[in-house]
């Protein structure tokens with residue numbers, strides 16, 4: 199948040215939008231049951247907040263946050279700062295991995311009684327590597343409407359500028375911090391025909407890129423850093439090039455998204471090797487039939503063909 203860029207007239211305009219009322223008039227009449235005292239339909243509002251640039255908080259997000267009965271947040275210092283910045287004064291309830299099991303029943307009770315509550319995370323879209331999924335599920339199960347107030351999301355922002363295929367992508371969040379676990383997960387992703395979107399910290403970045411080059415093949419990749427902030431940067435290249443470049447400089451500071459393109463051509467040796475890697479990894483955890491089906495689901499290849507290939511691999515003793 200240190201890069202707050204909404205200043206002067208823009209900031210005033212944004213705050214004015216919240217004073218105009220929680221929602222535009224036609225929106226106020228929507229919803230399934232009675233409105234709250236502020237005119238907002240009851241329910242759980244999942245509100246995306248900026249990942250750096252405060253100008254990315256939407257007009258609708260400001261309006262909803264200004265009208266709910268309470269804001270559920272990971273950290274009151276972070277969200278309190280954001281609300282203050284926009285002239286919003288609503289009670290906050292801490293909802294994070296530590297408090298969730300204890301406070302969730304009370305939150306669901308409040309929602310059932312007809313309150314309007316907003317769920318935010320420290321930054322970006324809640325539930326995306328952030329808390330909230332169990333709350334959303336329990337809200338629906340309790341018959342409470344859940345509304346999206348969409349906006350910033352680091353993986354999507356990174357995808358939108360990386361120049362890698364976007365028709366099919368898999369967001370895998372943070373891989374395990376230990377090398378063995380990370381390599382196991384990379385091997386399991388090897389046969390997938392999709393762009394991979396990962397989070398990683400600066401100190402582990404070069405090692406992740408080197409492991410990915412080895413286990414996935416030397417694919418096109420990108421590293422997005424500090425999106426929407428003053429030092430925003432996107433580095434593109436082959437995995438091996440990026441691994442070498444980052445290994446030769448101090449670990450990058452700030453927040454990172456790593457993107458790895460899909461295997462490039464079907465039927466090439468590299469492609470077949472990626473499938474073999476995935477089969478071996480799956481067979482180390484599962485009986486052969488289930489291993490072949492798992493890789494079939496990930497790659498779209500016929501399970502019977504993969505089963506035959508796995509028998510060959512196991513027969514040749516190369517595990």
Ligand code: SAM
Nearest residue numbers: 249322323326327351352397424425453454455
């Ligand atoms: N829910 C968030 C979202 O929608 O963006 C992601 C939360 S996750 C706990 C935090 C991770 O997102 C960071 O460690 C970093 O990898 C990534 N991230 C968040 N903000 C970023 C930014 N401005 N630039 C690059 N990556 C960012």
